[in-house]
Amino acid sequence: MIGMTRQESSPPRPGRPGKVLFSPSSLQLHMIFVLVFAVVPIAIVLLYAGVEMRRTAIEDAADCAARIGDFIAMDERQLISGARQLLLSLSRLPEVRRGDAAACEALFADLLGADERYANIGLVALDGSVVASGLPLPNGVNLADRAYFRLAVETEGFAIGEYQVGRITGRPGINFGNPVRDAAGRTTAVLFLAMRLDWLDRYERGVLEGLPDGSTLTKVDRRGTILVHSSDTSLVGRPYPSGPLLEAALAEGEGFVDAPGPDGIERYYSFITLKSTMREDDLIVFVGIPRSAMHARFDRLILKIAAMCAVVAAVMAAGAMVIGYRLYRHPLGSLVETGRKLAAGDLGARAPRLSGVSELGKLAAGFNDMAESLQRAETDRARAAAETERLQRQLAQAQKMEALGALTGAIAHDFNNLLVAIKGNAELALARPxxxxxxxxDLEEINAAAERASRLTHQLLVFSRRQELRFAPVDLNRKIADMSRMLDKLAGENVTLSIELANGLLPVRADEGNLEQVVVNLVMNAKDAMPDGGALVVRTDAMEIDLEYCRTHPEARPGWHVRLSVSDTGVGMDQETQRRIFEPFFSTKKADRGTGWGLTVVYGVVKQHGGWIDVSSAPNAGTTFRIFFPVSKEGVEEPRGDSTSLRDLMGAGERILVVEDNEAVRDFIVRALGVNGYAVRAAAAAGDAAAIIDSEGGAIDLVVADVVLPDGDGLQLVGRIAERRSDLPVLLCSGFVGDEARWETIRARGIPFLQKPFSIMALLRAVRGALDARTVSRSRRAP
Structure with missing residues (x-):
């Protein structure tokens, strides 16, 4: 907080006791003593009136400076608090974080127009160059030498500059800085706010209304530069004339001096230095009262006092007891009771409004301000504790999802091996006459169940993002039509599903598995939004996006797109929920009903496909998700039946070495190849396979090997085989996906690969393809 505050250890000012003990009975007694001294013979009063009035004037001037100092301190505290909150809020905006100059300048300009206190708001890069500014700046302006900029970068926190007259605005003010951080917490830029000081003039000049004409208020910084002058604004920015007044202020901090001002007029000046708690520079406030006006005022006051002393003394004597009780004893009792409640922990306790006595009213207001500050601090502490708990839940959820992803990959490997054995043996059994x-x-049912299990494995891999994306032109209408029965089951019995597909849609370039996951997630989300049933509509149509639409939708791209819309009549969402629906872990469902990842996955998949999402919703008015996919320049290949027959894939006695550590899978492959015309040898490890190759010489025509083996992996085996026989082809297969399958390396080296689970036809086709490729390669090398 930058506010100018006096420390409790500072000495009391003239006319202000350092400590006052409020006792109801002593206050009344003191009032009677005041009456006695007030009715001292008029002659004595008049004799010493000049001296007393001069002393009173000094005290009044000092007290006036003190009140103005308090006023400035209060305004500065509010000013700095508001500046801190404004910069902190701006630093969290997406357009500020990403340094969007156009958006930032529009935002800063709106803020400048909304609050006259702001001289300028801007965003500065770490090298001091201006990224965006609410006011036009000259070219080449660099702010790296500003104190607030350096402090904000060095401390990575809120920074406050010096009082100064702006080089650009020409107005007195003070600058603030606050770092802008990216998602990793690193400082990427600095926001600055230039706050004007001259807007305070019209408030502070009101303090001078009780002083004689010609009285002035002047603010000077520690360097002697005039920041504010109430009577002559042309002096702003100029140095204060050297002399006894400035020298006393710099040396003593506060006091009273009879001296000429910067305009040459002789005045009585009371000055006070406002010490900053957050900067090295100070602010000096001068309150000057013209000497001529002061003397004339004294003369009038002496005559009035002489005439009123008797009347006032009588009235005060009669009302001393009543006034003492009403104005002091009762209000102080209320303040004491409020203090006791606050000490007992009742932060909602407030002192009653005391409008009859200004000092006690300020004290009561101070009590209430303190109580509100304590209550806010307690609220902030509770909010911070809740935020910590929320982050801990998110961390636990993230760890759970990571573990689930790893578990899914491992399960998929084992599951795929099981499916190879189940599906393969079922097919072998079906081939028996x-x-x-x-x-x-029964066997066909087993085979169909294995197919469904294979699709389930694929869905698990899509969920854990471990499935390789395979983009191809996709007919979205056909895909949704194929999914219609599944979507109807997902929607449930109490939800009416309607599918409206536009004619003549162009294909989209997509991964079918991920595209299916998007539709499933949106339908499930819509179902959950209608716990009591409702209507669900899945719709497709085409839309040409123009530049005007792109200006209002930053993520959009011009051109033709296929739009997928999923609408429900559910509970809907407010604006705050819509802003957060794609955040990881965010969910409006109960803890046991959702992970907060469904729409996050949708958003990620759509972004990977070069599209975007538009959401429209309102509480109790349903929700519509509109997803835009760019159209594909390629046509969709029509599904064609495989004309290859089993006879075409039969072997002619070729010798094949099968290397597989899973016994069930190994036995199936051996049997499947054996009954289809191949001579098969088997090995459970890479070492065994190498030994067989060494012993057989050139008799082996093809090696079919798993990628993961007990004593190495398939790629290492390929290298060992190449050392012995460079012309021996290898077909790799694996139940793993992702990094474990070494797919990128396999594809880069051009090695044939077969993903588990696979059918007998897929196995025979892959074997025949590997053998035929070897034959073609040999024929090309032949002379």
């Missing part, structure tokens, strides 16, 4: 119809039905 003379099966009973009931047995054939």
């Amino acid at each position: 003379g099966l009973e119809e009931a047995v054939r039905d």
Whole structure:
């Protein structure tokens, strides 16, 4: 806080006792003593009137300077608090964080127009160059030498500059700075706020209304520069004339001097130095009263006092007891009671408003300000504790999701191996002649269940983001139509699902698995928004995006897009919820009903596909998600039946070495290849395979190996085989996905790869393709 405050250890000013003991009975007695001294013979009063009036004038001037100092301190505290909150709020805005100059300048200009106190607001890069400014700045302006800029960068916190006359605005003011941090907490820029001081003049000049004409208020910084002059604004920015007045102020801090002012007029000056708690420079306030006006005022006051002494003394004597009780004893009792409540922990306790006595009224207001500050501090502490708890929950959720992703990948590997054995053996059994119809039905059901399990594994991998994206032109209408039965089941019995597909849609370039996940997540989200049932509409249409639309939707791109809309008649969302729906872990559902990742995954997939999302919703008015996908320049390949027959894939006695550590999978591959015309050898590890190759020589035509083996991996085995026989092809297969499958390396080296689970036809097709590729390679090398 930058406010000018006096320390409790500072000595009392003239006319202000350092400590007052408020006792009801002593206050009344003191009032009677005042009466006695007030009725001292008029002659004595008049004899010493000049001296007393001069002393009173000095005390009044000192007290006036003190009140003005308090006024300035209060305004500065509010000013700095507001500046801190404004800069902190601005630093969290997305356009400020990403340094969007146009958006920032528009925002800063609006703020300058809304508050006359602001001279300028701007965003400065770490090298001191101005990124954005609410006011036009000359080219080449660099703020790296500003004190507030250096302090904000060095401390990475809120910084306060010096009192100064702005080089650009020409007005007195003070600058503030606050760092802008990125998501990782690193300082990327500095926000500055230039606050004008001259707007305070019209408030502070009101203090002079009780002083004689010609009285002045002057503010000077520690360097002697005039910041404010109430009667002559042309003096602002100029140095204060050297002399006894400025020298006394710099040396003593506060006091009273009879001296000429910067305009040459002789005045009685009371001065006070306002010590800053957050800067090295100080502010000196001078209150000057013309000597001629002061003397004339004294003469009039002496005559009035002489005439009124008797009347006032009588009236005060009669009312001393009543006034003492009403104005002091009762209000002080209320303040004491409020203090006791606050000490007992009742932060809602407030002192009654005391309008009858200004000093006690200020004291009561101070009590209430203190209580409000304590209550805010307690509220902030509770809010911080709640935020800490929320972050801890998010961390736990993130760790759970990471562990789930790793677990999903491991499960997929084992599950895929099981599916190879189940599906493969079922297919082998179905190929046997003379099966009973009931047995054939059972085997076909087993095979279908294995297919469903394979799709489930794919969904798990999509969920854990461990599935490789395979972009291709996709007919969105056909995809949704194929999913219609599944979507109807997902929607549930109490939700009416409608699918409206526009004719003639161009294809989109997408990964079908992820595209399906987007539709499923949106339908599930819509279902959860309608716990009592409702209507759900899935709609497609085409839309050409123009530049005007892009100006109002920053994420949009011009051109033709396919729009997928999912609308529900559910509970809807307010604006605050809509701003956060794509945040990880954010969910309006109960803790056991949602992870807060569903829409986050949708957002990520859509962004990966070069699209964007538009959401419209209102409380109790339903929600519509509109997703825009760029159209594909390529056409969709029509599904074609595989004309390759089993006979075309049969072997002709080629010798194949199968290297697989999973016994069930190894036995299936051996049997599947054996019954289809191949001579098969098997090994459970890379070392065994190398030994067989060494012993067989050139008799092995193809190696089919798993990527992950007990004594190495498939890629290492490929290297060992190449050392022995560079012409021996290798077909790799794996139930892992992602990094564990080494897919990037395999693809870069051009090695044939077969993803588990696979059918007999897929296995035979991959084997035949690897053998045929070897034959083509040999023929090309032949002379």
